[in-house]
Amino acid sequence: MNILLVDDESYVTESLYQTIPWRELDIEEVYQASSALEAIDLLEEEDIDVVVTDVRMPVMTGLELMETITERWTHIRCILLTGYSDFEYAKQAIRLQASDYILKPVDDGEFMRSVSSALASIQEERKELGHYHQLMYNRKSDLGILRNSLMHDLLLGREMPRHSLDHKLHEYEIPLRTDQRTIMLLIQLGQRFTGMDDYSVGLMEYAIGNIAEEVFAELLHVWSCKTPHQGLILLAQLKKVPNAGNMETFADSRELKRYITQFQQDVGSYLKGSISVFVSGSFDFPGELGSVYRSGLSSLYLWGNGDHEAVRFAEDHDDRLHEPVWDVTQAFAKPPSLLHLLETRQWDAARDKIEQVFAEVETAFIGQTALYEIFLSVANAYMYLAHKQGHYIHQLDQTGWDLLYIQKVVQSAAKLRSWSLDMLNKLHDISSEQEITSKSHIIKQVQEMVTADSGHDLSVKTIADRVFLHPVYLSKIYKSETGEGLGDYIIRKRMERALYLLKHTNKKIYEITAELGYQNPQYFSKMFRKHYGMTPNEYRDQGCC
Structure with a gap:
């Protein structure tokens, strides 16, 4: 806070300036004036909180200065200094709401207590004013909420x-x-x-x-x-x-x-x-x-x-009511449809489809009704695929399907486009996770079948039938996941079985041939030689068993 000292006897203000520990009072700046008119000039230029003024001064008295301050700067606290114990001065000081009335010569302790009291009064007033403004702000905010609620009820x-x-x-x-x-x-x-x-x-x-x-x-x-x-x-x-x-x-x-x-x-x-x-x-x-x-x-x-x-x-x-309506349904149904692209996991193409539709939206006459139709078309395709994969739609994004949130989504084409692409990414992520899990399960099933099967009637087709997949698609999945063709895997496991039977049993070659599912020993021998570089008989004769 800042203080202004006013006295036509400059030694008085200078003495106060030099002797009072202003920092202890939280005073930042101390200004001095030798007349009331000079004080007014300073008040107009500087931010003053407390004025200490002598009562008797030429041209304009301290009481007249205080009256001017009361009219123009209501926040300022005034303290009067006088060398006379005059009851009339005291009455006028009370009328002008002076903070204090100090007799000269000034006692430093009394002066500091008087200034501290004035500063405390200012701080209390500011605190109350801040509280008042906060109450008014809260009231205004509450009124806004109440007005809005009333309007909604009426509408x-x-x-x-x-x-x-x-x-x-x-x-x-x-x-x-x-x-x-x-x-x-x-x-x-x-x-x-x-x-x-x-x-x-x-x-x-x-x-x-x-x-x-x-x-x-x-x-x-x-x-x-x-x-x-x-x-x-x-x-x-x-x-x-x-x-x-x-x-x-x-x-x-x-x-x-x-x-x-x-x-x-x-x-x-x-x-x-x-x-x-x-x-x-x-x-x-x-x-x-x-x-x-x-x-x-x-x-x-x-x-x-x-x-x-x-x-x-x-x-x-x-006239816009008679203009041709942009066919939202056709935009997404045009081959390849959005639903088809989603079903066939063509994610990039689906993204391009959505971008293409919204590029048309930018140049077409599109009202909020059409935006809502776009939302329904996209949402329907997303829900169909999610349900087909065994998911509830809210598992993608709970907020994305909140009715209040949807109102905001269809406010503009930009927001709807952003929502559509965001939900597509989430659908892609959850589908990819499911696809990875599903492939791992299929590979495990296939390997268990091959390991457990004795060899009879075991082929890519019979395995594909058991896991309800097309043989070509099953072979593609197995190759991409393991790096080995499914047919090669079946042969390799048969040969490993043949090696075991040759080594640990006394079964004849034709018996092993039948057990592994081959129709004749010659073909079995050919496959064994291709795999190990020798026939089953040579393997036994060399004592490998």
Whole structure:
């Protein structure tokens, strides 16, 4: 904190400056003035918290200085110095709310106690002020939540007694009144806004609401809120001002469009983004609000994003309704379909398919309805594959299938594209893990069959039949996982068995041939020679057994 010492006798202020341990008092800067006028100049230039002034000074007295300070700098604490014990001075000091009244010559201890008391008073006031501001902030935040909740109830058609609504409008400091003609503005955000994270979008929506209230403040009472469907809504009623006319006339007027255009321009200037606005006709509030909102929402869903900065009135003829509708279903069903690519594990091609569709979205007239159709098409394909693999769809991503989260996903093509690709990656990961596990299980099954089988009727085809796979696909899997062909593996295991039988039994060659599943001894001998470089008889004759 900073202090200003004022006395026409400069030795007094200089003495205080030199002798008082200011740092112990948490004083950062000590300023000095030799007159009240010089003090005022310093007060205008510097941040002063405490003023210690002599009472009797030429031109302007200390009491007059204190009176000026009380009028212009209400936060400053004043301490009076005087060489006279005059009751009249004391009365004026009390009237001007002086922090203290000190007699000269100044005692350092008394002076320090007086300054400490003034500083403590300032700190207490600041603490209370901070607490007050926090309470006001909390109250404003609470009011915002309450207003939003009330708006949602009204928009979704919740019935409410009229007296209860009137009470809430008053309690929540909402300037609208029941049974008055009202207009509704639905605001669609452009891609600069919808591409932001949720926290940033919330800040932008709050700022847009404030801009609207400022722009329309001259003629309209405005209530702005976030809708249950991830948009912004403004309800407006005419103020009782001269030449305001009636709401029916104003709702159809060029003047309203001028205000809306100004609103859009201000959003662009201050927030660097664009918005489109749908304007309803006038209606009775709150009775017709629900139906007007649903009608406006339907119109808004047919639009593209808010980058076009359109202003459309409810009664306007919309030529876009007669334009050819972009066939979302055909986009994903066109061969090879997205579902086919997913079933055949062509992940890169599926990703390209999604990218291709969203590239078309960028150039087509796409409203929120079409975005929702895209979501349903993609989600249906993902759910089909997940269920086919024995998974519940929420195992991919719980948030990705939350209904409230989906509202945000279909807000813009960019968010929907990001969601589609993210879910595809998760589906790919879980499918790859399952495929690895499945292949390992198949290899184990095959090897157990070959090891356990005595050799009769054992072939790639018979094994493939037992594991319910095509022989070619089974051979491909086995080769890729083990590095050895399945047919070669079967022969190798037979030869190892033959070696064992030749070494550990006295069975004849033709008996071993039959046991291993070969039809004649000559073929068995040929295979044995190919594998070990000698016939079974040569093997026995050389004493290898």
